[in-house]
Amino acid sequence: MPNDILILVNNTSIYIHIPFCEKRCHYCDFNTYSGLDYLVKDYINALCQEIDLIGSVCPKDFLIHTIYFGGGTPSILPVEFIEQILNHIRINFRLADQIEISLEANPGTIDLQKFISYRQLGINRLSLGAQSFDERELALLGRIHSKDDIIHAVEWGRKAGFSQINLDLIFGLPGQHLNNWEKNLLSALKLDVEHLSLYGLTIEPGTIFSEWLKAGKINDISDDFQADCYELAGELLAQNQYEHYEISNWGKRNEQGKILSCRHNEQYWRNLPYIGFGAGAHGFVNKLRIANVLHPRAYIQQLKNLRSLEFPYSPATIESRSISKIEEMNETLMLGLRLLIEGVGWSDFYQRFDEDINLVFGEKIQALIDKGLLEWVETDQKRLRLTRKAYLLGNIVFREFV
Ligand code: SF4
Structure with missing residues (x-):
């Protein structure tokens, strides 16, 4: 039975982009920066100004039913900044009673107290960037955490009261064998989290991996090996009561039989509206796809121009494209077919x-x-x-x- 399929046009999501990381991972091509700690405070203030500006012109019938803190590494921020952002959202937008508020956390940047504070702020879903349980693979990926950090992160998440925890894992790494991947999956299964997101590694231009590939330091990705990893994951997770509900995502069912999916990402896959705040954030609202300026420094600068604009534009908007009906229909199929059950x-x-x-x-x-x-x-x-x-x-x- 499809999972909670309800399409309400004014059921909207909010994405918050935190473009800071302690160190860039070797495979990462996301819009994130290390060594810009001195910008963080100004960035958060700019972000809150953007929320105020858009909130002041947002139609009152918009009901926010998911908020997602992504990055970058949102968990690198002091809790007060997350609180400040959420306060601005609460003042400016109407939030659904059963709102899902997710936060991406790097296991190398958290502790029990942080998780307790997140829960007190109303955050109810954690997405942990685990990527691997193998110390050699974690070093290869350039991650800042160990296997034990992942285990502690899940334990602390539970202690803090999180009942929805996701782990991200990457497969098909250079030098990885199927039994290494199987061990990673078994380690994840042992933690009994509600949700798993599994991604095949891609080597993107501009990353350290792409330099290593050119220099012959690592082998190229093997499609056949990635396919074997994917098939193995599908079998193991099905045996452990995970429902494969999206190409890269698996969720357990709750007692009512509902899949504990990521409702925020479902908003994207259903091609429904979302408002993006922050550097490089994208939005899709009122049949417009819009994007903000990429660099946090430029973003802070643009937000100094505090003029009220027509919804959903902000002073940080650098791209906007109106979506025709046929484009929207195409996108609805392209995205919706990722949902394997729905x-x-x-x-x-x-x-x-x-x-x-x-x-x-x-x-x-x-x-x-x-x-x-x-x-x-x-x-x-x-x-x-x-x-x-x-x-x-x-x-x-x-x-x-x-
Ligand atoms: S923690 Fe995530 S966003 Fe940051 S560098 Fe690593 S992969 Fe990229």
Whole structure:
């Protein structure tokens, strides 16, 4: 049965970007910086100003049902800064009673007291960047924490009262064997967290890994090995009651049978609105995709210009693109088909666009069905989903809807 599928246009999410890390990991190409500690205070003040500005012009029927602190390393911040940001959100926006507030934490930057404070602030979901339980792999990745730090982070999270904890893990590392990956999975399973996000390593331009690859210090990624890692994960997690609900994400079910998914990310996959605050943050709201200036220094500078703008623009906006109906329909399929159980519902699509999905995309859909990559299933409604065979071939499907 699909997981809590309710589409409300004004059910909106907030993303907060914290672009600071203690040290850049060797594989990381995110918009994050180390050595800029002296900017943190000004950055948080600018962020709160952006929240105030957008909040002051945000339509009052917007109901925020998820907030996500991502980065970067949000847990690197003193708790007072997280509190300051949440206070500004609470003053400016209407929050849902059952709001999900997630925070990404690096196991090398936290302690029990920090987690207790997070809970007191209303944060109710932790996403821990574990990546590996193997000390050699953690060093290769350039992580600042050990295996024991991950174990302590989960223990402290539980002690602080978190009942929703995610671990991120990376597979397909240079020099990794299938048994190393299996050990990582078994270590994660032992911690009995509610949610696991598993990503195949990609070597991105500009990273230390890409330099090492060019210099012949590491081997290139093997697609076959990554596929083996993915298959193994699927088998092991299914045996341990994790539901594979999105291409890279697995969640346990609660007592009511609901998958303990990441509701914030579901907002993206359902192609529903979100407002992004901070350097490099993106938003999708009022049929506009907008993006903020990347560097925290430029962001702070732009926010000095405290003019009120039309919603959802802020002084930090550097890009804005209006999304046509056909683009939005394509994106809804491209993103929604990542949801392996939910897929894209025929009725949901009709309700949202006043269009029959088969009349708009019938030929493409049929061609992918003929290739064995898509299927229609009957659940609460007719749902278009990836077939099992397509889990590893998702990109062939998604590129049809770009
Ligand atoms: S902690 Fe995360 S955001 Fe920071 S450098 Fe490492 S991978 Fe990138």
